[in-house]
Amino acid sequence: MTDTVKKYAPANFIVGYRISQEAIHGRNVGYTWHEAVQLVDRITKLYHLDYVHLSMLQYDAKPGDNLLMDIDGAAARKYCDSKKPFATLFKPYLNGAKEIVVGSVVDRHSAEVASKLADIVAVGRENLIDPLFAEKLINNKDWQIVSAVSPAQVAKTHLTPGLIDTFSSVNTVMPLPGAATLRRLHNGFGGWAEMKYGHNPEMKN
Numbered sequence: 001m002t003d004t005v006k007k008y009a010p011a012n013f014i015v016g017y018r019i020s021q022e023a024i025h026g027r028n029v030g031y032t033w034h035e036a037v038q039l040v041d042r043i044t045k046l047y048h049l050d051y052v053h054l055s056m057l058q059y060d061a062k063p064g065d066n067l068l069m070d071i072d073g074a075a076a077r078k079y080c081d082s083k084k085p086f087a088t089l090f091k092p093y094l095n096g097a098k099e100i101v102v103g104s105v106v107d108r109h110s111a112e113v114a115s116k117l118a119d120i121v122a123v124g125r126e127n128l129i130d131p132l133f134a135e136k137l138i139n140n141k142d143w144q145i146v147s148a149v150s151p152a153q154v155a156k157t158h159l160t161p162g163l164i165d166t167f168s169s170v171n172t173v174m175p176l177p178g179a180a181t182l183r184r185l186h187n188g189f190g191g192w193a194e195m196k197y198g199h200n201p202e203m204k205n
């Protein structure tokens with residue numbers, strides 16, 4: 001891919017890599033953060049990457065924060081092995097690539113703390129709620145920041161029907177402040193739990 005970018009893309013085209021820092025679901029271990037940093041170290045040495053983006057729900061997430069299906073706590077005992085945030089743990093392995101963190105940046109305080117941890121701070125859901133979030137912060141208009149969705153706000157920001165369905169679903173996987181006020185706008189498919197599959201005898205019920 002970096003070869004293709006070099007050949008065809010404009011000179012200032014940036015290429016990065018987004019990674020989940022660990023994949024541990026109870027006893028089912030895909031990889032640990034120790035393995036993930038080895039991968040990041042390797043690819044940032046082999047290729048020119050402009051950034052490495054840590055895929056997180058919380059900008060200061062730490063090892064083991066998102067352990068799923070850890071019914072007996074065995075995974076937590078084994079994999080919660082550092083009190084440092086991933087942002088700090090991945091830094092020595094970036095080889096010049098910029099580090100991006102993301103997750104639950106919703107106001108000046110969280111934006112400032114996150115920006116101390118990494119080179120770049122990304123904002124997901126708050127930007128969907130208020131696309132002028134960053135502009136308002138930069139211009140010291142914090143009091144104008146909208147922090148929750150409402151039928152009026154989604155009309156103002158022209159949130160797409162697909163995103164309205166995603167967030168207004170009772171079973172949403174991405175909770176959003178104020179989402180309950182959107183329930184009456186829910187119009188079909190929102191979350192995985194609402195997926196309708198065609199009949200397939202090989203599928204589990």
Ligand SMILES: Cc1cc2nc3c(=O)[nH]c(=O)nc-3n(C[C@H](O)[C@H](O)[C@H](O)COP(=O)(O)O)c2cc1C
Pocket residue numbers: 055056057058102103104105122123124125126166174
């Ligand atoms: C509608 C939606 C779809 C997302 N899809 C993905 C995805 O496909 N892959 C991924 O790694 N993260 C995905 N995310 C997670 C975000 O990239 C981000 O890590 C997360 O929303 C936390 O940041 P935030 O608190 O600023 O929203 C998605 C988030 C939202 C709101």
